[in-house]
Amino acid sequence: MAVCIAVIAKENYPLYIQSITTENELKFHYTVHTSLDVVDEKISAMGKALVDQRELYLGLLYPTEDYKVYGYVTNSKVKFVMVADSSNTALRDNEIHSMFQKLHNSYIDVMCNPFYNPGDCIHSRAFDNMLTSMMMQVC
């Protein structure tokens, strides 16, 4: 279902990007990078007061010809971006939502690792496996 999942630091550099195939990797990187503009726009569109109690899930950021890009922002402004194949119409919004929540949970696990330095790229086998399973799930 998801073809690319990315974790982006608060400062907008990638902590983790994984895509299902390597051939389109560059394209996914560009897509994810460009989607950050929409994330920024969505966050800044919300009022200051709302930011604290907002929904973390941002919903569909934008659709491209072949893909749909979804976003999710944690309270510490770490962004999760998921690119899904737009041909997969079976994918519902709440499924995406729950995928993001799963992703958030594994991200928290990574953060809980005392040997992980916040801000470093994520090198974690458990995280890898989690994401791979998320990308394989429905395929």
Add this chain to the structure above:
Amino acid sequence: GGGCGGRRPGGRAAAERRGACGGEMAQCVQSVQEFIQDSFVPLVAALCSEEAERLTRKNNLGFSELVKPFCRLTSEVHMRDPNNQLHVIKNLKIAVNNIITHSPQPGGIRKLLNDVVSVSQPTEGLVTNVITAGDYDLNISATTPWFESYRESFLQSMPASDHEFLNHYVACMLVVSSGEPEPVEQFLKLSQEQHRIQHSSEYAYPKWFIPNTLKYYVLLHDVSAGEEQRADSVYEEMKQRYGTQGCYLLKINSRGSNRGADEQIPDPWSQYLQKNSIQTQESYDDGPYTVISNKNADHLISDDLDNDIQVDGLSNNFKAHPLQLDHLSDTSSSFDGTDYIKTTSSLHESKKTSSGTPHGACLTLTDHDRIRQFIQEFTFRGLLPHIEKTIRQLNDQLISRKGLSRSLFSATKKWFSGSKVPEKSINELKNTSGLLYPPEAPELQIRKMADLCFLVQHYELAYSCYHTAKKDFLNDQAMLYAAGALEMAAVSAFLQPGAPRPYPAHYMDTAIQTYRDICKNMVLAERCVLLSAEILKSQSKYSDAAALLIRLTSEDSDLRSALLLEQAAHCFINMKSPMVRKFAFHMILAGHRYSKAGQKKHALRCYSQAMQVYKGKGWSLAEDHINFTIGRQSFTLRQLDNAVSAFRHILINDSKQPAAQQGTFLREYLYVYKNVTQLSPDGPLPQLPLPYINNSATRVFFGHDRRPSEGEKQAATHISLDQEYDCESSHQWKELEEQVVAVVNKGIIPSNFQPTQYCLNSYSDNSKFPLAVVEEPVTVEVAFRNPLKVPLLLTDLSLLWKFQPKDFNAKHNGETKELACGNDMIGAEVIAEFLINSEETKMARLKLFPHQTGELHILGVVYNLGTIQGTMMLDGIDPSIGLQAGKFVYNGMSVRGRQELEIQGPRLNNTKEEKTSIKYGPDRRLDPIITEEMPLLEVFFINFPTGLLCGEIRKAYVEFVNVSKCPLTALKVVSKHPEFFYFWWKYCCSNTTESLSF
């Protein structure tokens, strides 16, 4: 005719004004209203006699070019609309063109537009805006003149279409010289000619607004050559015949062409003709030429033409349309690479020649004013009354028909086609784009009226006409016509003074969709997009504008897509909260399209601008891709330094690319580098970025390699490059050495004492210059690391050094000779091949043999960097990936270059100042002093026991060898436990080898 209004004198500004507004899409000097007004102006045809053309040619100008700078009126004009209301026209511009009886070829237009864009490059001093968004500071060119000129040329070169009348000729000027034998006859001939062009079925082009085109008779008089009286009398006759309002006597060429002394007269033509000379390869014989598309007609005309020319010199050289290509094959081969270079170079030449020859050499300032006045007079007395009359007539026709035909039409239609909802959605009418009205169809009259109103800036009336026309066309399901009416309705709604209704963007959207999807007419769709995007931007609806621009990018034109994407990118950056990343992304897309369209410089510019966003933000894959493209483009543009630095970036950033990609990068880098070095073979050796050198891991070893243990003989030392450094033992050795030196020197350690260090590394004390002995090798171990996933092959690897010979006995300084000054002083070992596998760290040991005493400085390494052949195969990746990347055959290509060895010393931490600041001490590992010959002792153990029982006594032999020629005396043996040893000497073999057993 009605009241043609006030006239204000002067207005040289009219011409200059245009020059000032090199308007631009992102930040436009020209306002949107002006831009749209100037995009749709009344068109006037010009038909000149050959003699008249000769007169203007004296100025290196055709007639239409002659009047071009004066075609904007500086004064307001009044006219009356059909309801007899006074209407003010401001700042009106007209266009005078030669008749060309051939519709422009799409290939020619494409070439023209391509040339226009490639010629317009950002100048050095182009204003750049610094836009700060978040953590980004971007330098972005504030203007995009190439887009401006593209848009202008695009709109001008649009072929006239049957569904609209905006670019149909409203009037025709007939121009005859007063010097001709029978000017009046000539006028008749021209008039017939015009009539024939308009009404005979031979010519489908140009298009005329209404059947009875206004003819305006212009008598051109050469002041310097012609007889004034004759001209006046002919003019009188003309006035009799055509009325004062229908003819004009224009006097030009007051200045003799030879007088070049007073060159102070401004040249208002230059700004137009530079463009022109690009547009038309033969701009200056761009006379009254009609072009014939079909061969038969050509035949026909040229037959009677010959007669004409013979008899009365009627000029009718039917020349090729400036937009027509000589060889159409050229266009099909598109503009890739070499082709493009040719065209630009020829363009530059033509530009040079055109700017070299001055225009208007025979014209005085009075002549300029005369031309200006002529155009004003023509517009006020001829054109506008004609338009006013035509609007009136059309209006009357419409009113008279309204009652009858409208009801009749709709009734019959309803009857035949069943009950139809009048406002049908466009999508349901897809198949009906084929409906075409005949040119004089009653349905088109309202559109005609709307267009005329639009041209004279009566936007309210135009809007209501377009709006009605739109409904009619939609009812008839004439989709092309409906789209046209929608487009212009939207534009005139926007232009209405006081903006009584908001800009109907959805009209435009429907028009674009219809043009593109139903009518398959990309040119018209593009015009809509250009207009609408400009309007939206003026209303700060940047995201709508961007969406519009992006939607029109398609596969059929790379140039258009590139330009539109770039404009879209500018939209993103101009938004209230700038979307930097979208800007960058669309810049990359634009760059890609530019490069496909052969616009290499523009492509490079786009990529470089996008680079600012991606640089150093951790998006390495994207960054690599951009760097790679920049490198490629710079290389093809022969900007080798840029290319090298771009490629260098890809290689030194810890690349996350797959091996195949890295292999490609590396080979391209080597190829480019090779080109650089070939260009300047005598230049200094380039600094290579690969492989990495771990400077601090460099180790230096002085002396010969120890002979390995053979049999029971065992070298009595632990110091060699193969040994890991052991801090504790080396400290013990140091202590022992100090003790023995103290004993020898009667208990005092001399102040210049320095413990012997054969092997220097990052742990040893490197603050003093180490001592090396002449004729004894200095071995440097360099730690190379290959960060890439492809193997690197270094060949002819050796050290780079500097040597100052010094004789330490005699105190005279030898002259300092630097850098590889012959092997007689220093011999260097060369490693022929050194292969570093992917992501491997590997040590290389390089030796120097000093043959003289002095100061040696080891500077770095020099080598050929290369790849090994067939890398791709090794990695099991399809070799075609690598091959498609470049057209070069990589046969283990290599480049010679160097890398410095720079070792940072330890951080100083002694004084307060050193503690508070960050300072590093020197590291002199690589700067040995070569001293005179010294004895060199080698010691071996023979039968040395590896384990002993407590109290056991064993006999072992120690062999001392002095391998130097220098005699060795006063040998002392030190031990931490001297009580364990008992020595007896056995002098043996030679005088240099001694054995000792204990």
